[in-house]
Amino acid sequence: MVARLAQLLPDALHLTDGEALADQVVEADAAGQHLAAHLGGRQLDAGVLAQALERLRLNQRDISRLRVAIADDAVGGHLDRVDGPGQLALDGRDVDLLDRSGHAEQGTLPAVRILDERVERYIHGLQPERSETMAEMEAAAERDGVPIVHWETGRFLAVLCRTLDPVVLEVGTAIGYSTLHMAEQLRQGRVITLELREDRARQARGFFERAGVADRVELIEGDARDTIEAVNGPIDLLFVDAAKDEYRGYIELAEPKLSPGAVLVVDNMLMSGEVALPEGEGGKWRTESLTAARELNAELLDSDRWLACVLPIGDGVAFAARR
Ligand code: SAH
Ligand code: MG
Numbered sequence: 001m002v003a004r005l006a007q008l009l010p011d012a013l014h015l016t017d018g019e020a021l022a023d024q025v026v027e028a029d030a031a032g033q034h035l036a037a038h039l040g041g042r043q044l045d046a047g048v049l050a051q052a053l054e055r056l057r058l059n060q061r062d063i064s065r066l067r068v069a070i071a072d073d074a075v076g077g078h079l080d081r082v083d084g085p086g087q088l089a090l091d092g093r094d095v096d097l098l099d100r101s102g103h104a105e106q107g108t109l110p111a112v113r114i115l116d117e118r119v120e121r122y123i124h125g126l127q128p129e130r131s132e133t134m135a136e137m138e139a140a141a142e143r144d145g146v147p148i149v150h151w152e153t154g155r156f157l158a159v160l161c162r163t164l165d166p167v168v169l170e171v172g173t174a175i176g177y178s179t180l181h182m183a184e185q186l187r188q189g190r191v192i193t194l195e196l197r198e199d200r201a202r203q204a205r206g207f208f209e210r211a212g213v214a215d216r217v218e219l220i221e222g223d224a225r226d227t228i229e230a231v232n233g234p235i236d237l238l239f240v241d242a243a244k245d246e247y248r249g250y251i252e253l254a255e256p257k258l259s260p261g262a263v264l265v266v267d268n269m270l271m272s273g274e275v276a277l278p279e280g281e282g283g284k285w286r287t288e289s290l291t292a293a294r295e296l297n298a299e300l301l302d303s304d305r306w307l308a309c310v311l312p313i314g315d316g317v318a319f320a321a322r323r
Helices: 018-024 046-055 060-071 095-099 117-125 132-144 151-164 177-183 198-211 224-230 244-257 271-276 287-301
Strands: 002-005 026-028 079-084 087-091 167-171 190-195 217-221 235-240 258-267 306-311 317-322
Touching (some): 167 224, 190 198, 198 217, 224 244, 287 306
Parallel strands (some): 167 235
Antiparallel strands (some): 002 026, 258 317
16 A cells, blocks of 8 residues: 655645545545645644544654655665655555664655765765864854855865865855865965855954964955955856855856856755755745756856856755856
8 A cells, every 4th residue: 555645744734624634644545646736725734634644543753753764764665656845655654664763753854855865874974084173163063053065065175176276266254164175285276265254254264273274265354245356366266155145146246357267166056955846845945045046057057158067066066167
């Protein structure tokens, strides 16, 4: 038997017709229809949801586990298919099996992801030891909720810096994590990095001193839309990672300063995978940011000025060379 589970978290459902919900939330797959088609645009009655779950002898906690377990592949052969965002088809209902996943209460399966979870875990497992300061920055970012690049993206930038030994213009320093990945690899090259927030700039400067790269890094405080103008080129590598809906503006402002062979790296261009969802779906990322990323991806890929590709590194990276 195949039971189709739609988005079962109460805050992900909008249902008014309580009775219908009892049949729709979890139902036997006789007609082979997709549940999500029934679910759109209504309000949820949490009580009814509970009833529906009870009929399957699942409770909200089990559902949570179920979603996590699927994410973790604990249900392996039982997973029939994933039909689309937030829509999971599960063969069988062996809730005990889910207990063994050891991931109860951990949260929910995201509606979409960039990499298969196993592949992501594998890649993470390859990470070598980092320098003391870099590890400290990761801990500080985690503690204070600072949005730094994924380590893989930092390493990608590091590789570019190793080969190109470029003059880098980075838009969005935060506490200097991506800056350090790059600066560690430079010999003649240097990084000019722009940060709006005074507190973060100060923290970043401290880290650059401790990491011994302060001589290679120039941090300019202020709004990049004002400060880019005064930056001295030529810039060989432009790395964009500040306010998501301002990306296009930064690139345009920086373009006159780029060297003929300059490359562009733009972070967060897949936004946890949510750029791939239909307009209006998602959840983690603001609609404005998603729209901006979709537009910029399309524009770069179709540009006369850039030869671009989008890579599933970290949170998604657009990588481009000047034409
Ligand atoms: N590249 C960093 C993370 C940057 S997070 C790393 O991976 O380590 C984005 C940063 O951009 C934030 O610190 C934010 O304050 C800054 N920012 C946002 N808008 C900006 C703007 N208009 N000019 C300069 N910095 C900006
Ligand atoms: Mg980023």
